Amino acid sequence: MKNSLVSECNLIELSQVSNRAGNISIVEQYSSVPFSIERIYYLYDTPCSESRGGHAHKELSQLIVAASGSFNLTLDDGISSKSFFLNNPNQGLLVVPGIWRDLRDFSSGSICLVLASHKYDVSDYLRDYQEFLNYKK
Ligand code: TYD
Numbered sequence: 093m094k095n096s097l098v099s100e101c102n103l104i105e106l107s108q109v110s111n112r113a114g115n116i117s118i119v120e121q122y123s124s125v126p127f128s129i130e131r132i133y134y135l136y137d138t139p140c141s142e143s144r145g146g147h148a149h150k151e152l153s154q155l156i157v158a159a160s161g162s163f164n165l166t167l168d169d170g171i172s173s174k175s176f177f178l179n180n181p182n183q184g185l186l187v188v189p190g191i192w193r194d195l196r197d198f199s200s201g202s203i204c205l206v207l208a209s210h211k212y213d214v215s216d217y218l219r220d221y222q223e224f225l226n227y228k229k
Pocket residue numbers: 131133135143144145146147212
């Protein structure tokens with residue numbers, strides 16, 4: 093998705109079931125997210141001084157959830173960028189393909205849950221920012 097834009101990346105409110113025993117947030121493929129979920133992974137024990145991401149994907153769509161704690165996520169389409177502070181386990185940020193992302197300022201004990209549209213594929217990554225800008229042209 094060479095011509096995708098940050099404006100296509102939205103915060104999605106997840107459906108939630110709450111009672112005195114706590115909360116459940118629910119993600120279902122195609123209804124909560126517009127892709128089939130092929131892979132789930134999560135980042136944890138991330139030192140607050142460390143950043144993650146620093147890449148874009150050519151085909152991968154993702155829903156990124158602060159399942160616990162908080163972090164900052166900046167999205168960049170090569171023309172404009174937007175930062176999100178994720179701290180609500182009932183919201184997911186939909187990241188379409190072709191968007192550079194940086195994650196930083198992880199709070200202690202935070203969990204960054206990622207639902208992804210494809211299995212891990214090293215050839216789907218753009219890890220060099222100049223290469224990313226060339227790809228977006
Ligand atoms: P990377 O996607 O760069 O992580 P982040 O964006 O959170 O900084 O992946 C870091 C390393 O983990 C890299 O060597 C690839 C490997 N990895 C897998 O093998 N499978 C996976 O599903 C993921 C997400 C990463």
